Amino acid sequence: MPLKPPAAAGMAFADVDTPALIIDLDAFERNLKRMADFVGSAGVRLRAHAKTHKSPIIAARQMALGAVGVCCQKVSEAEVMVEGGIGDVLVSNEVAGAAKLDRLAALARRAKVAVCVDDAGSVPEMEAAAAKAGVTLDVLVEIDVGARRCGMAPGQPAARVAEQIARSAHLSFAGLQAYHGTAQHVREASARREHIARAVGQVEATLGALRAVGLEARIVGGGGTGTYEHEAASRVYTELQCGSYVFMDADYARNKRADGGLFDAYEHALFISSTVMSVPEPERAVLDAGLKTFSVDSGMPSPWKLPGATYHRPSDEHGVLDLANAKVRPGRGEKVLLVPGHCDPTVNLHDWYVGVRGFGTAAAHVESLWPVAARGAVF
Amino acid sequence: MPLKPPAAAGMAFADVDTPALIIDLDAFERNLKRMADFVGSAGVRLRAHAKTHKSPIIAARQMALGAVGVCCQKVSEAEVMVEGGIGDVLVSNEVAGAAKLDRLAALARRAKVAVCVDDAGSVPEMEAAAAKAGVTLDVLVEIDVGARRCGMAPGQPAARVAEQIARSAHLSFAGLQAYHGTAQHVREASARREHIARAVGQVEATLGALRAVGLEARIVGGGGTGTYEHEAASRVYTELQCGSYVFMDADYARNKRADGGLFDAYEHALFISSTVMSVPEPERAVLDAGLKTFSVDSGMPSPWKLPGATYHRPSDEHGVLDLANAKVRPGRGEKVLLVPGHCDPTVNLHDWYVGVRGFGTAAAHVESLWPVAARGAVF
Numbered sequence: 001m002p003l004k005p006p007a008a009a010g011m012a013f014a015d016v017d018t019p020a021l022i023i024d025l026d027a028f029e030r031n032l033k034r035m036a037d038f039v040g041s042a043g044v045r046l047r048a049h050a051k052t053h054k055s056p057i058i059a060a061r062q063m064a065l066g067a068v069g070v071c072c073q074k075v076s077e078a079e080v081m082v083e084g085g086i087g088d089v090l091v092s093n094e095v096a097g098a099a100k101l102d103r104l105a106a107l108a109r110r111a112k113v114a115v116c117v118d119d120a121g122s123v124p125e126m127e128a129a130a131a132k133a134g135v136t137l138d139v140l141v142e143i144d145v146g147a148r149r150c151g152m153a154p155g156q157p158a159a160r161v162a163e164q165i166a167r168s169a170h171l172s173f174a175g176l177q178a179y180h181g182t183a184q185h186v187r188e189a190s191a192r193r194e195h196i197a198r199a200v201g202q203v204e205a206t207l208g209a210l211r212a213v214g215l216e217a218r219i220v221g222g223g224g225t226g227t228y229e230h231e232a233a234s235r236v237y238t239e240l241q242c243g244s245y246v247f248m249d250a251d252y253a254r255n256k257r258a259d260g261g262l263f264d265a266y267e268h269a270l271f272i273s274s275t276v277m278s279v280p281e282p283e284r285a286v287l288d289a290g291l292k293t294f295s296v297d298s299g300m301p302s303p304w305k306l307p308g309a310t311y312h313r314p315s316d317e318h319g320v321l322d323l324a325n326a327k328v329r330p331g332r333g334e335k336v337l338l339v340p341g342h343c344d345p346t347v348n349l350h351d352w353y354v355g356v357r358g359f360g361t362a363a364a365h366v367e368s369l370w371p372v373a374a375r376g377a378v379f
Numbered sequence: 380m381p382l383k384p385p386a387a388a389g390m391a392f393a394d395v396d397t398p399a400l401i402i403d404l405d406a407f408e409r410n411l412k413r414m415a416d417f418v419g420s421a422g423v424r425l426r427a428h429a430k431t432h433k434s435p436i437i438a439a440r441q442m443a444l445g446a447v448g449v450c451c452q453k454v455s456e457a458e459v460m461v462e463g464g465i466g467d468v469l470v471s472n473e474v475a476g477a478a479k480l481d482r483l484a485a486l487a488r489r490a491k492v493a494v495c496v497d498d499a500g501s502v503p504e505m506e507a508a509a510a511k512a513g514v515t516l517d518v519l520v521e522i523d524v525g526a527r528r529c530g531m532a533p534g535q536p537a538a539r540v541a542e543q544i545a546r547s548a549h550l551s552f553a554g555l556q557a558y559h560g561t562a563q564h565v566r567e568a569s570a571r572r573e574h575i576a577r578a579v580g581q582v583e584a585t586l587g588a589l590r591a592v593g594l595e596a597r598i599v600g601g602g603g604t605g606t607y608e609h610e611a612a613s614r615v616y617t618e619l620q621c622g623s624y625v626f627m628d629a630d631y632a633r634n635k636r637a638d639g640g641l642f643d644a645y646e647h648a649l650f651i652s653s654t655v656m657s658v659p660e661p662e663r664a665v666l667d668a669g670l671k672t673f674s675v676d677s678g679m680p681s682p683w684k685l686p687g688a689t690y691h692r693p694s695d696e697h698g699v700l701d702l703a704n705a706k707v708r709p710g711r712g713e714k715v716l717l718v719p720g721h722c723d724p725t726v727n728l729h730d731w732y733v734g735v736r737g738f739g740t741a742a743a744h745v746e747s748l749w750p751v752a753a754r755g756a757v758f
Contacts, residue, residue: 150657278529
């Protein structure tokens with residue numbers, strides 16, 4: 001059974017129990033609006049990545065501002081989105097195994113569903129599942145544009161699989177998946193631009209190979225919060241797949257802009273609230289938030305508005321706040337906000353978002369409690 | 380809503396969807412028995428740490444084999460244990476804030492509940508909560524025996540707080556919490572032994588200071604899977620708080636024994652099952668299990684019975700299996716088992732345990748589906 005939420009609507013923010021997953025609703029809404037404005041002016045579509053937030057409520061907000069649908073990373077995540085009313089879902093990933101393909105095909109009876117392949121062997125499996133369900137599945141060929149994760153070689157190999165898809169009675173060739181994952185967190189702006197320039201070249205080569213066999217990509221998808229401006233400017237990418245922009249984590253905030261400043265187009269809108277539960281020494285406070293409250297794969301969380309304080313030594317349910325150089329030293333029982341190092345796996349630890357209006361002001365209060373509906377949807 | 384389980388009882392193990400959290404029930408039961416036998420022969424009590432498994436079902440099994448109760452790290456975790464029928468719970472941690480203390484005191488109406496303090500300021504707060512609920516709370520003073528996390532200075536400072544507890548009408552001084560967290564994963568056996576020898580010295584000094592003020596510690600708690608033999612041999616620790624022994628993760632398997640071999644008193648009983656979803660190159664397979672399926676804070680998971688294969692480059696829902704030096708190269712659609720680097724935060728990502736009988740044999744099948752009932756219980 002899911003645990004009860006750590007707050008109730010209307011409650012003063014100061015009364016919310018800790019640790020909790022907090023959204024600054026004002027900053028969050030500004031982030032949504034900024035990306036919507038960007039894609040509107042850039043002439044590309046946004047298919048926001050729902051793996052970041054795992055919430056049909058947030059997905060619906062993105063679509064209300066113009067997003068054409070969402071990306072999911074797993075079939076179970078897509079199931080939660082469709083169940084929550086989202087009508088257009090791309091599983092931006094490979095799906096292996098008949099059981100999962102059957103679920104995916106069943107979902108296509110209820111919503112517009114697309115999926116990726118990067119192997120000729122997948123196509124007959126997918127065709128069989130779609131035929132069994134009596135649906136037509138949109139299929140994108142994933143190409144490796146530099147990240148060396150999934151994806152087939154660009155150009156003719158990809159075009160051959162596209163032809164195979166196009167020949168399948170219950171599959172429709174929809175386009176290319178060309179996401180460059182490792183470029184997203186490259187710190188230097190010029191290096192990120194070069195990575196995406198090479199990716200664009202590989203997309204163009206593949207589009208050429210497709211034209212040579214009489215096929216057209218309706219969708220060319222890619223782009224994350226670290227690089228989306230380059231994909232948008234390329235004129236070959238048609239859909240951006242940004243996710244983290246809604247929350248903006250500490251890791252993305254370490255990327256640099258072209259002018260050398262730090263990437264700040266989006267505001268930190270996601271926080272972990274914690275409480276000092278022990279102060280064994282004046283310079284060392286122990287927080288009630290550790291490895292079960294946020295993910296540390298992309299670095300430690302950053303204490304919010306506590307200059308000089310650093311978080312380190314996380315254990316399961318503790319973390320140490322080093323206050324040696326801090327101007328303010330929070331005492332036992334006081335609350336400390338942290339910006340997660342990596343928002344996606346941090347969100348995935350929690351059952352509830354606590355949406356706060358007036359965050360950072362004396363009037364801060366809980367406006368909404370949204371379930372992290374696809375939390376744990378890994379299969 | 381919790382997601383449906385990735386399996387059904389009776390199903391062949393080969394048909395279980397991935398990723399899933401798998402228990403080898405035979406190895407798990409041998410682990411439970413080994414620890415029960417050890418504490419029986421060593422003359423100490425076991426108060427197994429439930430933060431590892433978060434399951435009242437597993438806790439009940441531990442108690443059926445002689446454990447006197449469980450440790451929890453959070454009040455919400457303790458609530459799940461008591462709700463699940465566990466009658467004796469120590470929150471082996473500090474609890475800050477009136478809201479949490481009220482919940483803790485309420486729980487003491489339904490079960491035997493103890494908690495730790497490491498600050499004189501906590502005592503009146505705890506007394507107020509216990510008085511309001513009309514209960515008597517057992518309270519342990521946590522001392523820092525070397526881990527430099529929570530805990531007060533051993534000796535007289537701890538004895539003074541113990542006196543303060545003993546003077547409180549609704550609190551009962553129960554003893555000392557003296558867990559040495561950082562010693563657990565020190566690789567060399569001799570170094571772990573020295574850490575615990577120093578911890579024992581600090582416990583003894585504190586017991587002396589307690590005797591000087593006429594107090595006695597009914598409980599001296601500590602010891603984890605890395606060091607418990609030393610605490611047990613000390614004759615000053617009365618309760619071991621081991622958790623990970625039930626599952627045995629890859630990180631504990633890197634500890635050395637006194638004879639230089641690797642620590643293998645317990646068997647790996649917890650696995651993540653995954654599927655190869657892409658094989659872009661013969662030497663590179665991509666698995667459907669990443670940062671949302673296991674925790675990487677203590678190192679990468681280890682591929683099980685795939686000599687030469689290593690798991691690396693985890694992203695949210697992917698991980699790369701380097702097969703350059705592997706004797707066997709699993710193909711697309713094949714399943715791969717992984718031993719998690721750190722079991723506690725890995726378990727906390729999943730809603731269900733899939734209990735497999737005959738694991739590793741052709742007859743392997745799903746015997747039980749146990750909810751990870753306290754998953755996400757961080758407050």
